[in-house]
Amino acid sequence: MDACGLIVEYNPFHNGHLHHLVEAKKESSASCMIAVMSGNFLQRGEPAIIDKFHRTRAALAGGIDIVLELPFVYAVQSSDLFAKGSVQTLNEIGVSSICFGSESGTTSNFTSSYEIFKEKETIFQAELRKNLHKGLSFPDASKHAYEQIGLTSDEMDLSQPNNILGFSYIKEILDHDLAIKAFTVKRTKSGYHDQTISSTIASATSIRKQLLQEGHITEHSASTFPNSTKQQLTDYYHKTAVWHNWEQYFSLLQYRVMTMDHNEIAAIHGVDEGLEYRIKKTAKHAQSLYEWVDAIKTKRYTWTRIQRVFVHILTNTKKEHIQLIKTNESVPYVRLLGMTKQGQAYLNQQKKAMNVPLVSQLTHHNSPLLISEEKASNAYYSILKPSLRRDFIKQEIGPPIII
Structure with missing residues (x-):
């Protein structure tokens, strides 16, 4: 049974994510779709609008077979560390391919850019240091350094957020010679940072903005995500009276x-x-x-x-x-949040071949990184009433979600 990996946040799972999933199945011909998903805090340093368990249920109902958690210490990081944790988690679970969304939409653009980067990496690093010394932000310093080594074409614009992440995924795969084939799907209709909903495929940013402004799900916002997402958003808000921001x-x-x-x-x-x-x-x-x-x-x-x-x-x-994750080649464990029956069959086939433990309950493993997971959960749920906070944190030691 072949598996294809998706690197996601699903904040929340919307029609654009569904399109990505459908295209990934088509491109990879995989029979098992595995998402490695950021937990309660996300890559850009934001709390997820609803918690990872409700987002897991929405993803499983939307067609994902296995949801794995990207450890917190990788999740809230710049692109290289985020990519390292994501790709290595998928590698440990044995995927044969990954598929990511990008503004470029062509995998060959990423591999040719990687070849240029490796050939001129010394120049790139020197330019990056020089630009940082001038007081530029890391994204701006990187952009100018890429331009210095010739990575300026419209086909590979490394100032675009999904292209940046996609390039980091490709670097992680090729730098470590992983047996993973990469595919990419072009972002459609909405940009990553779009603030308004203009079609049924909208950016997660615009969806969250409308949900937070309106305080409830409107017909307009509901048109942008599957019913399963509507159900999980409604369920979380009904329990907590909170959409996190x-x-x-x-x-x-x-x-x-x-x-x-x-x-x-x-x-x-x-x-x-x-x-x-x-x-x-x-x-x-x-x-x-x-x-x-x-x-x-x-x-x-x-x-x-x-x-x-x-x-x-x-x-x-x-x-x-x-420092622990910077010096380690791979991840210390793979955390299972949820699965379908198809996903369960894949895990039964795969888990004996894994090089790291498959963790379904945090109490069953003692990695130092799990202390960070506990802190992240305590921080995320800290805004809830004490009785609710206790119940939600208890999910961390419960079994994975199965649908």
């Missing part, structure tokens, strides 16, 4: 920062070059999270970078914790 964590984060000294903040992953002073100085004046990030933000410190730092402050994720 950063402003709900503002008071907790502000309290954390105001009770930490500069050295404690400096030890947090992502806090470099004196950023701790800027975070601490602006904390007492901020009236909202938006206002706070805006006060810290500079050309060098992007909105996304600051959001990631804020997640790491909430979860007390220190630089030393991230």
